[in-house]
Amino acid sequence: MITPVILCGGAGTRLWPLSRKSYPKQFTRLKGELTLFQNAAMRLKGAEFAPPLVVTGPDFRFIVTEQLAEIGITDATVLIEPAARNTAPAILAAALWLDQREPGAAMVVMPADHAMADGAGFRRCVSAALPVAQEGRIVTFGIRPDRPETGYGWLEMSDPSAAGPQPLQRFVEKPAQPLAEQMLASGQYLWNAGIFLFTAPVLRAAVTAHAPDLLAPVEDAVAAAQPDLDFHRLAPGAWGDLPNLSIDYAVMEKSDALWVQPYDGAWCDLGDWETVRRESPDLGDGVATGGAATALECRNTLLRSEAEGMELVGLGLEDIVVVATPDAVLVADRSRAQEVGRVVQTLKARGAPQAEQAPRDHRPWGWFETLALDDRFQVKRIVVKPGGQLSLQRHLHRAEHWIVVSGTARVTIGEDVTLVSENQSVYVPLGARHRMENPGKVPMVLIEVQTGSYLGEDDIIRYEDVYARSGPEDG
Template identity: 45%
Template sequence: MPQLIVPVILAGGQGTRLWPMSRAARPKQFLQLVGTSSLFQQTLQRVSDASLYAPAIVITNSEYRFIVAEQADELGAPLAGVLLEPVARNTAVAIAAAAVYARSKFGPDAVLHVLPSDHDVSVDAGYTAAVLAAAEAAARGDLVTFGIAPTHPETGFGYIKANAAIGGEVQAVERFVEKPDRERAVSMLADGGYFWNSGMFMIGAGAFLDETQKLAPETLSAAEHSVREAKSDLDFVRLDAAAFASAPNISVDYAIFEKTARAAVVAVNFGWSDLGSWDAVWKTSDKDAAQNATRGPVTLSNVSNSLVISDDGHVAVEGLDDVVVVATNDAVYVGKLTEAQKVGAMVKTLRANKETSNLTDIHKTAYRPWGGYSSVLNGSRFQVKRLFVKPGKKLSLQKHHHRAEHWIVVRGTAEVTVDGTITILSENQSIYLPLGCTHRLANPGKIELELIEVQTGSYLGEDDIIRIEDEFGRA
């Protein structure tokens, strides 16, 4: 390849079928579901070869911008741009906006490797060969998909029909097939020539935009306008809200790939999972002799074919088969592992009830660009939180109309500003912040700052924050 491949990483989804771990405020791509790093970080690592790839373009929800920046920084991974979607509009306009941005930055001949950020992929020689073959075809003008050799009659994926051989040359797509029922899936596997549609693509920026102009002109117009009118915000690019929202809410498969005559496929059999449900997580996890996969403080007795995860308290399971148990610090899900696809319906039920809707949106631990906080105890007119602040970071200069606060340092060093007066606190020291005072918390040290915050007052909501100055552009 004469040019480096430009990765385009899609990181805006919410992953509701992996509740209660995955929630709107911190979805599955930013969680450590397999391995020791998040799925988003694993995606960045797959495109880290500087001899093959340029820095990645990430397109994500505005709410996830600081998580993206933080997790990329943890890897030391440079980014060519972080595009912020003002609203969710599916993959067609997201990829089109990224292609428009890449065209302006790398030229119309740029080859883009479009990758979901929430898949588990095994990188081996077959993977690398497929990437190189797809890139060569994309440089010639093909719009290439990656077709995964099916291992069982899966009903949760779309399929691609093509006269392709595993590890062979890129071939034209004969047709795309919607998610089939089991009988149809069994029949397709028996017939042969069908592959799972992985949702990974290799496309030339210019070729893809030409096809979008031909097949989905409204999508292209919205994408071009949203990039042209975008605003810079720190290290992020905010796509124009009105233009982006005008795009049809449609996937790139429906809008482009199922209609274009340029669709091609490279057939592969490297390890791949979309991790779209808890049974998919179970399949990719290490298991014991009884086919159980566990993580966290878990004890099993006479249990088989199950997935048990705990992020908090100890979970003990006795005498069950085919179950999934996922425990976080504020919710527990229990169901049949073979019916794990039903979690999405459960999330809809929880979201429709005002008493449980928060459980689908936020965790007890909320992450911020400076660190984060965990809710410890709530009561009438009081709330207790654990705050953690990264070295060198500081919160916004702010004040509250309805609450006073007490801060007690548990670990590290705190620099506290109250109405212009700066105080340095070390472990076991505390300070009182009266209602209405202008204050700021900073960590001037080399280790993480941890403190306990006690709030008292008539209203304790997070929206009672008046930001005066903020290094993250939120004032």
């Protein structure tokens, strides 16, 4: 069986303000009912595929398992990186982990944030390339190009007429427009999708040959990994000293064992808002909208409202991208969509929380968002999923008032445990031990009003937590 390995990190900058560091684009529903991550997990699901192995960071571990459970995948393995170090250490860790448990395992490595509509077609490509991988080759998947794209790397084929796997001639870095046009016209090049198929021992040998400094620290991290609930934490050790290396740069561009498998289906990495516009249903004149957005007499424009209750209207716009969220709005020329990362850098330098923090803060028990904030009070909406419970905790600088507006809460304050139903409220004094749980079968929603001299999320002393958290996370 082939193990799908899904790389689930990301800085959350290229599709700001919808995607942010705290909640990057793979977890959003950019296209359809499923998130990009969920689509990636479903793409390689079938009799010939093992349960997925997901490599992610500590901040995303509960989001990963929750989104997998929503699509019926409960047997995935989740490896938690101590720190983000690009794709080379992450992929090597996955290979070493698999090889310990299934020697010689074949694995397909893919990012979590690509869109690929024809899952069956991609599975056929993987099956076609598998014999080559089992013979000791590394297979990369290339996309048949339909435009002179300058935002992707390209792959030169040895036999453009062949539909099956073939030796790869070379990688081409993101080209300038004239070179991209030449490569498209030649028919000899594919886009580099960043998807690979190989066996674990072959990758280990390639790393040993081309990036040997990676091997020992990653081996140590895998060997000393520790279970954490249903996750596996790679040991920090020397991980923090690993270089920030992509797998392309560390191994693939140096290897002479690379083959390429062409893929003819639709694919994109949704790497900027212009790509999202192009991949969205065209309402005419190149206009695409999302959410409560209306375009009047616009051309080649994207309008997306990602905020409940916000009507976004564009009048007479041309070549414009507008994305509105509850706490931030992006207005950009669509020709500069690939520069949105500069916006994030600028906001981060100013200390604006919108640079990296999403309006909704997702936690293992549910999520919360701030509705109002001033010097001595804060109002939040808190949603607790069925069976979810916040930690037993207390605060040194604030009191809290809880008003249940939907469902039923089981509330612990000191030694008292009570059920609080819709339209009822409870007061949590400053310094009191307390906990909130949802014992019901539907989400529980409450409004929390905090009052006090300090309202930061790190004002928390945690006594018990079913999610085994130890950091200063609210709840």
